[in-house]
Amino acid sequence: MTSSSRFPIPQGTLDMLILHIVSLQPAHGYGIAQRLDQISRSVVQVNQGSLYPALHRLEQKGWLRAEWKQSETGREAKFYALTASGRKQLAAEKDSWARLAGAVQLIFSEGSGS
């Protein structure tokens, strides 16, 4: 958990990652933190303190819908699910991310080609 090889998550991408994870299936805060950890193979470090403000921000923007439901352990947990406008937002962010990544890649390959 304290390995120095982990990257802090790039600014502005946390929202996109949360939306993506929730788009697969509704999840509670702890579940989202775990999934982020697992999927990124512990390469990306999510500051858990910034997870909850992000979740509430997305909920306020209407991209997430929250609901108290019984979790796997039997206790009630707050589950977040993607709304229709959240789905649209996720698609838009994925698209712009792909364009940015593609452009960066293009610049790198240009540099190595010459």
Added chain:
Amino acid sequence: MRQLANWFRRKKLESGLDRELRYHLDRRIMDLERAGLSAGGARRQARLELGGVAQIQEDVRDVWLARWLRDFVYDLRFSVRSFRRTPAFTITSVLSLMLGIGATSAIYSLVDQVLLHALPARQPERLVLIDWKGDQVASGFGSWNLMSYPICRDLDQQKQFFEGVFCRALTTINLSTGGDSRAATAEIVSGNYFSVLGVGPALGQVLTNDDDRRPNANPVTVLSNDFWKAQLGGATDVVGRNMLVNRHRLTIIGVAASTFRGIDVGEVPSLWIPASMSTEVIPGFNGLHDRRTRWMQVLGRLRDGMTLQRAQAGLQPWFKAMLHEDMRRAGFPVITPERRQRFLNSSLVLTAAPQGHSTLRRRLLEPLWVLFAATVVLLGLACLNVSGLFLARGSARDREIGTRLALGASRGRLGRQLLATAC
């Protein structure tokens, strides 16, 4: 808006966040214990990972309601509390401000209505009032700046200066729509009144020159919007209905636009009647075509590009010629040579009348400004009074502010708190 709504359900939000964070911690501790940590170690580790709960709560609260807004609400509540603690202070300040602001806004609304409000007409800045300066050798009623209907029509022909010149006279009539009859204000106008002012109908049509050609041939009237709404309930089928005006039947042909309330402040006419009908609707009046009966106020619209001075100077030759012609007309009264001289020395005076014209305005012009200035001074005194009170209270709060600074409040934050009091 949504953020402000959050303020009112903050209790629910807080308890939800509490449960959410507690769930997170408990789950993490459970997982860590399952991975082999001791109970105490798992708890410590979980807390370390999550970071400060208080910090997270603050961050999430910022999402619910922007920080500055939240602070502002707290500050407002603080000032309300401190005002409640000092009712004498509060009542004194509120009363002085009430007096100052109330008086100023009351007088200002009067000034605005009477002096500043331009007519809801097309390009009101080109409207001028036309006065006869000198002896008209005429009989008539009303104030000194009235003229006869034929002279107004002659002025309307001076197209090199005016787009149009219309005349109007206010009169009280006896009006009956059905059974009962009552007094109402009517404006007798030349047919081009609405077209020169640039006022259209809200319903039906307005008067035109065709309604003002032959005497007593056009028994029509246009209602003011106010009258239509108040007395006829805004009925959409009024066009074509008849009304009895001084026991003469007039047909309603339309309702004027709602923004137009006549050209006099404080005197909204109920209806407009073409001057051609004046003999019918004004009992005993027979002076419509008499050049020496002055009874109508004359206003004109300058041509595009024509200035008031050029029009006034340019009008005089024609006017002098008209005076000489008038004197040779049959029926011109026999007068003394001195009076004839005064008549021939008459001239026309144009006054800008973007706000229309009213005797009320002319009378109130100066007193109103003086009164307005006085109330502004009063408001200034009230402010001075209140600021003195606040100053006194501020010095009493020295210790409190010192404590706040010592506890780490920033100057900016303190300033905002004091400003919130001012709100």
